[in-house]
Amino acid sequence: MLSIAGHRATGIGLVLGLLLLTWWLTAAAFGEPAYTTTMAFIGSWFGKFILFGFSFAFYFHLCTGVRHLFWDAGKGFEIPDTQRTNQIVIAAAVMLTLLTWLIV
Amino acid sequence: MVPKPDMLRSALGRVRGLGSAKEGTHHWWQQRLTAVALIPLSIWLIASIVSLSSAGYAGFASWFHNPIHATVMILFLLAVFHHAQLGLQVVIEDYVPNHAARTVCVVAAKFACIALAVSCVVSILVVAFKG
Numbered sequence: 001m002l003s004i005a006g007h008r009a010t011g012i013g014l015v016l017g018l019l020l021l022t023w024w025l026t027a028a029a030f031g032e033p034a035y036t037t038t039m040a041f042i043g044s045w046f047g048k049f050i051l052f053g054f055s056f057a058f059y060f061h062l063c064t065g066v067r068h069l070f071w072d073a074g075k076g077f078e079i080p081d082t083q084r085t086n087q088i089v090i091a092a093a094v095m096l097t098l099l100t101w102l103i104v
Numbered sequence: 105m106v107p108k109p110d111m112l113r114s115a116l117g118r119v120r121g122l123g124s125a126k127e128g129t130h131h132w133w134q135q136r137l138t139a140v141a142l143i144p145l146s147i148w149l150i151a152s153i154v155s156l157s158s159a160g161y162a163g164f165a166s167w168f169h170n171p172i173h174a175t176v177m178i179l180f181l182l183a184v185f186h187h188a189q190l191g192l193q194v195v196i197e198d199y200v201p202n203h204a205a206r207t208v209c210v211v212a213a214k215f216a217c218i219a220l221a222v223s224c225v226v227s228i229l230v231v232a233f234k235g
Contacts, residue, residue: 011191018188022220029227032161039160058146065139072136104154 003086007064010057017054055100060093131190138187145180152177165231174232178225185221189214 020042027038041047067085070076076085122128152173156164168174192213200206 008191008195011188012195015188015192018184018220022224025224025227028161028164029230035161035164043157055150058150062143062146066143069136069139100150100154104157 003060003064003067003089007061007068010061010064013057014054014061017057020050020054052097052101056093056097059096059100060089062096063089063092131193135187135190135194138183138190141183142180142187145176145183148176149180165234168228168231171232174228177228181221181224181228185217185224189217192217 024038024042027034042051067076067089070085076082120128152167156167159167168177193210196206196209196213200209
């Protein structure tokens with residue numbers, strides 16, 4: 001149950017991430033000064049902090065989303081299965097987030 | 105014999121397969137199609153963001169001068185905003201009980217997603233075509 005609510009919560013959170021993405025892309029269209037201003041915000045500690053949050057939300061949503069696709073195929077519906085996949089989803093999301101930030 | 109719920113439906117209702125939502129599985133199917141498309145597209149976006157994070161404006165511009173990058177980015181944008189408005193609709197329909205408020209929220213979410221999607225696509229095209 002936790003990760004179904006989590007799938008929805010991260011989905012809403014990622015819509016806010018789309019606002020940031022829109023700001024980034026439209027700034028680029030307006031030219032270099034606007035782009036530099038946007039990147040200064042994104043590159044600040046606060047910008048990196050929210051990007052870190054968005055990256056975790058993205059990977060969590062991705063993992064729970066893939067599980068939804070398995071559920072659609074009728075697989076993994078039993079309670080022990082969902083408890084096990086809950087742990088897999090959280091572990092995978094944490095690892096993918098850390099991996100991404102290690103590359104950066 | 106236990107009566108099957110399906111027997112309560114008319115033959116025409118079964119053929120149309122639209123159910124109580126009156127649109128069949130269209131919403132559900134669109135959500136899944138965009139979800140599957142977004143698995144590779146969003147991972148590509150993450151990789152792009154990582155490589156562009158320290159590339160500056162010139163790096164950003166030259167990245168999207170490549171027509172393949174511009175195409176994949178626009179595919180991502182179309183899929184993600186379609187996926188977002190479908191998901192927002194489900195959440196709003198589940199948690200906003202008042203019918204009028206619910207309709208206003210759903211319409212606002214859809215309009216906002218379309219406006220953001222067009223802004224993003226235009227921005228990519230502007231950068232892609234700028235000399």
